[in-house]
Amino acid sequence: MCQYIPALDLKKQIAHMRKELDAAIKRVIDNTDFILGKEVDYFEGEVRKYCNVKYAIGVSNGSDAIRLSLIALNIKPGEGVICPVFTYYATAGAIATVGAIPVFADIDPDTYNISVSSIEKVIRKKRDFKIKAIIPVHLYGQCADMDSILKIARKYNLKVIEDAAQAFGADYKDSGNLSRKRKAGTIADCGAVSFYPGKNLGAFGDAGIVLTNNKVIAEKINILRNQGNKQRYYHIALGFNNRMDTIQAAVLRVKLKYLDTWNRKRQENVHYFNEQLKDSGIKTPFVPKYTTHIYHQYVLCSKFTNTKIVYFLKSKGIDARIFYPLPLHLQKCFAYLRYKKGDFPEAEKAAKHAIAIPVYPDLTKEEMDYIISSLKEALHG
Ligand SMILES: Cc1ncc(COP(=O)(O)O)c(C=O)c1O
CATH class of the missing domain: 3.90.1150.10 (Aspartate Aminotransferase, domain 1)
Known part of the structure; x- marks a missing residue:
């Protein structure tokens, strides 16, 4: 008889690669470059390669990855952003905490992901504010119906941010060509990933990343995550402290393999x-x-x-x-x-x-x- 089966056994996972992890953390301690250090650069490069995406910007966590994406896409207070009503709080929390209005859509009961017909219904409803974006969530680890969502987005001129917090590593296949695969988070304007310790790729604390193929968005996120700095002590935007810790990047590099x-x-x-x-x-x-x-x-x-x-x-x-x-x-x-x-x-x-x-x-x-x-x-x- 089994005594106890946890939801996730991180102790077993860590035991397999303990030496590698200890060495990675030691490297950071020896370098003392604890924030946005060189392991962060290496990790971002490895994620770019793994996801086949042009830009990957390491940030403090998945929630901030969504929040920074909304700001980088110019979503303003009072504007509406559609997201599924059945997701982790952080998806809608990010929308609300930038001052925008979460507009909920129902889910498809088979996939638990946002329902495309519900999105259309929500868009058609009259309201006294404008809808500017959609955040589909790749819930539980499989992608939402991105082709249909992007089609709607094009029709109504909406931005799309993928909440890929739970789906790092999942492949999306183009409906016209199933052999053409793209990683979750790289399909829309940008994608937000969480490396919360319980995720399939989990850090030893909070961490996240924004993925995008758009240079302008990438540059904005890069500045916003670091107090609006491009050059130290010269602030060109109202940014945040949303940087990635170097120790997290070092741990994630070991685990990514x-x-x-x-x-x-x-x-x-x-x-x-x-x-x-x-x-x-x-x-x-x-x-x-x-x-x-x-x-x-x-x-x-x-x-x-x-x-x-x-x-x-x-x-x-x-x-x-x-x-x-x-x-x-x-x-x-x-x-x-x-x-x-x-x-x-x-x-x-x-x-x-x-x-x-x-x-x-x-x-x-x-x-x-x-x-x-x-x-x-x-x-x-
Ligand atoms: C769907 C979803 N969105 C956003 C987040 C937020 O990520 P984090 O916990 O790294 O802030 C999570 C994390 O649990 C999540 O599951």
Whole structure:
């Protein structure tokens, strides 16, 4: 019997490469270039290569990556930005904290990503402010329907920022040519990535990066992240302290080498789970042909209330989670937007029925079998 299966086992992950990590951190200590040091430059270069993107600007975290992107794209206070109502707080939090107005759209119940028809509905609604941008979120590790989103954006002249916080390493495939792949975060005007420790590529603290192929946006982000400096003590913009720590870059450089192997292992685990859960009545993830899935979260949906299933699994020592129990339109902090219960039925359904079970690369077959039998017991027991 398995004693405890965490949502993610970082201790096991770190143990595999402890010496490399210790050496990387020591290098930074020896160099004492703790902020925007040379490891940050190297990491940005490696990310550019990995993502096949022209610019990668290391920043303090994924939330700031979105916030800086909004500012760099000239989104102004009082302007509307569409985002999915079912995502982590930070997507809409970034919009609201630059003074813009989050405009929520519902999700597609199969992918949990923003629904294209909901975006169109939202755009057509009359309101007393202008909508200027869309932030699709590549939720749980698979890309939103970017071709359709970019088509809408072109039609209505909207900017598009990808929230790729959960999807670093996922591939988006062009609908006209499935063999042409691009990395999540490199498809729209710019993309925001989080390296929060629990992400598939996680730092030892907060870190994030902005990806873009647009030189002007890249230059603006570069200046904004560093107090509006281009040259030290000469401030040409109202910037922030949103720089990346060198120690985080050094750690991320070590881990980046393993990312594709880890993501493949997650996919193998999902393949096994999906097979074993085929006849269990639980809905396993749907992956559209335009994207790969890196399974930051492996999310299942049953007809039962998720809190009950999670409670049962936790009693069995399995750290199942709910991402997310309350959609954003029902969060207290967004009450001023005056949405109400029932406005986004698909998001409300997902919040009640979706559960995430551990899927991290180091899971053993014994652990997976234990999760499967416990889940079946929860569903049918
Ligand atoms: C979808 C989404 N957006 C934004 C963020 C914010 O990233 P960070 O925690 O690095 O600020 C996260 C991180 O958890 C996220 O999952």
